Amino acid sequence: MILSQKTLVNKNFSDRRAINFYAGPGAIPLPVLERVHAELFNFKGTGMSVMELSHRSDEIQFIIDDSAKRIKKLMGLDDQFEIIFLQGGGSLQFLMVPMNFSQPGDPIDYIDTGYWTGKAIRAAQSLGRNLKIIASSSDYNHTSVPNLNEIDTRPGAKFLHLCSNNTVVGTQFHSFPEIPIPVIADMSSDFMSKQIDVSNLSVIYAHAQKNVGLAGTTIVLIRKEMLTKICEGLPEIFDYRTHIKNKSNYHTPPCFSIYITWQILRWIEEDIGGLEKLGKINQKKASLLYDFIDSTSLFHCPVEPSSRSQMNVVFTIPNETLEKQFIYETSQAGIIGVAGHRTRGGCRVSLYNGVTQEAVETLIFFMNKFAKQHSTSVTKVIY
Numbered sequence: 046m047i048l049s050q051k052t053l054v055n056k057n058f059s060d061r062r063a064i065n066f067y068a069g070p071g072a073i074p075l076p077v078l079e080r081v082h083a084e085l086f087n088f089k090g091t092g093m094s095v096m097e098l099s100h101r102s103d104e105i106q107f108i109i110d111d112s113a114k115r116i117k118k119l120m121g122l123d124d125q126f127e128i129i130f131l132q133g134g135g136s137l138q139f140l141m142v143p144m145n146f147s148q149p150g151d152p153i154d155y156i157d158t159g160y161w162t163g164k165a166i167r168a169a170q171s172l173g174r175n176l177k178i179i180a181s182s183s184d185y186n187h188t189s190v191p192n193l194n195e196i197d198t199r200p201g202a203k204f205l206h207l208c209s210n211n212t213v214v215g216t217q218f219h220s221f222p223e224i225p226i227p228v229i230a231d232m233s234s235d236f237m238s239k240q241i242d243v244s245n246l247s248v249i250y251a252h253a254q255k256n257v258g259l260a261g262t263t264i265v266l267i268r269k270e271m272l273t274k275i276c277e278g279l280p281e282i283f284d285y286r287t288h289i290k291n292k293s294n295y296h297t298p299p300c301f302s303i304y305i306t307w308q309i310l311r312w313i314e315e316d317i318g319g320l321e322k323l324g325k326i327n328q329k330k331a332s333l334l335y336d337f338i339d340s341t342s343l344f345h346c347p348v349e350p351s352s353r354s355q356m357n358v359v360f361t362i363p364n365e366t367l368e369k370q371f372i373y374e375t376s377q378a379g380i381i382g383v384a385g386h387r388t389r390g391g392c393r394v395s396l397y398n399g400v401t402q403e404a405v406e407t408l409i410f411f412m413n414k415f416a417k418q419h420s421t422s423v424t425k426v427i428y
């Protein structure tokens with residue numbers, strides 16, 4: 046049977062949605078899904094879905110250009126940054142960054158804050174760069190970020206790479222360092238979640254699947270003065286200038302993925318009222334959950350308060366059996382994605398843009414009930 050449009054727009058469809066705390070891909074704002082749904086079969090009178098439009102069509106180029114324009118406007122960037130939409134995820138940027146801004150043997154500095162920076166470091170090392178880890182949180186099991194006022198970059202280093210939000214371990218930098226070399230940030234899990242001060246950043250990259258859309262596209266912001274530092278001789282597809290010159294349409298772009306990003310950017314601007322407001326909403330969600338966790342004897346957040354991520358809240362129940370039971374019972378209650386990263390264990394709740402405060406309140410209600418049932422099973426661990 047072919048589902049009629051009427052069946053699909055049945056309100057129950059959205060009523061039955063899970064409470065989604067997946068770490069990425071993750072929740073997408075419901076109004077965005079509804080708009081996408083409404084124009085799925087016929088985008089702006091073309092008689093086609095965005096999925097069916099040629100990447101050379103005016104509509105697709107409009108979506109790409111308008112998305113870049115909206116990012117600039119939302120972040121207050123003027124024209125100092127070029128914005129491009131690439132494929133290959135955050136992981137390809139782990140290679141493209143060192144390929145574009147350094148040669149084999151060149152010094153490049155990295156801050157190590159856990160899982161994803163580890164991958165970025167290994168990728169750059171595989172290219173034979175003279176890579177130095179100038180600060181690391183590994184001594185304290187990545188439960189806080191290094192103090193950026195104390196970092197010491199090498200004078201000849203081509204750039205400093207850091208990760209603004211550490212998705213796996215639940216830490217976040219709340220500012221960026223003012224240093225003499227360019228700072229390049231992997232913002233894959235907090236890009237477009239709040240207003241940021243970009244004055245100390247030269248390159249920002251973020252895949253879309255956490256806060257701004259679907260897997261498939263990666264957004265790269267490059268300060269124009271960095272373009273003169275790009276190394277010659279790269280294969281065209283790896284050279285950022287190729288994509289800037291071709292308006293992110295050098296080869297077939299992930300059109301539908303960029304379209305969802307465009308819809309989310311519109312939602313941030315038109316429904317929410319900008320990044321300042323969105324940041325407040327996200328902060329509220331995180332503080333509700335952290336405050337609750339800190340108030341209980343059952344749940345424990347290992348992350349040092351000033352380094353806590355607004356996006357990924359990690360916590361444990363210091364009793365393995367009970368922790369497993371908690372994760373199982375959440376899923377039975379329609380609360381999905383609460384298990385920690387496979388390398389860390391414990392629990393992790395991701396509070397990306399698509400997660401509502403109501404979802405967080407539902408989780409807290411559930412956690413509170415669980416804590417009351419089991420609080421005699423553990424004693425509060427003080428670290």
Ligand SMILES: *Cc1c(COP(=O)(O)O)cnc(C)c1O
Binds near residue numbers: 137208252
């Ligand atoms: C999820 C994540 C990535 C992964 O990127 P892929 O798109 O899967 O290659 C990279 N960096 C950070 C900080 C992430 O959270």
